[in-house]
Amino acid sequence: MKHIFQQGSNTSAPVLLLLHGTGGDENDLLPLAQMISPESSVLSVRGNVSENGMPRFFRRLAEGVFDKEDLEFRTKELADFLDDSAKEYGFDRKQIVAVGYSNGANIAASLLYHYEGVLKGAALHHPMVPSRDVTPPSLTGIPTFIGAGKQDPICRPEETKELASTLQTAGSDVELHWENTGHQLTTAEVKAASDWFKNNF
Ligand code: MLT
Numbered sequence: 001m002k003h004i005f006q007q008g009s010n011t012s013a014p015v016l017l018l019l020h021g022t023g024g025d026e027n028d029l030l031p032l033a034q035m036i037s038p039e040s041s042v043l044s045v046r047g048n049v050s051e052n053g054m055p056r057f058f059r060r061l062a063e064g065v066f067d068k069e070d071l072e073f074r075t076k077e078l079a080d081f082l083d084d085s086a087k088e089y090g091f092d093r094k095q096i097v098a099v100g101y102s103n104g105a106n107i108a109a110s111l112l113y114h115y116e117g118v119l120k121g122a123a124l125h126h127p128m129v130p131s132r133d134v135t136p137p138s139l140t141g142i143p144t145f146i147g148a149g150k151q152d153p154i155c156r157p158e159e160t161k162e163l164a165s166t167l168q169t170a171g172s173d174v175e176l177h178w179e180n181t182g183h184q185l186t187t188a189e190v191k192a193a194s195d196w197f198k199n200n201f
Contacts, residue, residue, distance in 0.1 A: 002046040010039035018044035019104025023054035057107035094158040141172030149181040
């Protein structure tokens with residue numbers, strides 16, 4: 001997968017996996033890594049799917065309607081890419097914390113839903129429920145942060161709460177952070193994710 005890897009100054013800090021929103025690329029979330037954990041190594045990935053030229057991590061049939069088959073295929077593809085990257089760049093595979101926004105948060109959530117131990121934690125900015133067909137494996141000891149907007153028309157509050165509850169039931173310690181905003185990612189929300197990161201890792 002197309003990506004950027006930046007070696008951090010502290011090799012024992014978690015590696016940040018950055019996953020952009022629809023139409024973004026691997027450069028978009030680099031400033032978030034600086035705010036969340038400036039000493040961490042960073043693996044920032046571009047989604048392999050193109051929707052009218054806009055990169056995404058998996059196909060959708062319509063706004064908010066995911067192509068289930070492609071989601072499963074792309075989730076495995078990303079999980080395999082993480083295994084390969086850990087070998088290629090020599091970092092600890094068990095030390096990856098995802099930071100995703102929108103479509104990137106959805107593939108991060110899908111990783112958590114499908115593969116036990118795939119991430120050490122995840123900051124999900126404006127995520128949706130990735131699947132209602134699978135029950136996540138144990139997420140005990142895998143903290144998650146959800147940043148949501150009370151007026152988000154894409155990731156509606158009920159869906160945000162459903163995701164939080166499913167992750168919690170699987171054992172994750174979930175921090176749910178609300179902003180009085182829509183789908184956009186605000187500095188205040190990233191600051192909250194940064195505080196969550198410092199409290200958990
Ligand atoms: C998705 O397709 O992943 C969600 O609708 C979020 C987005 O607009 O990318």
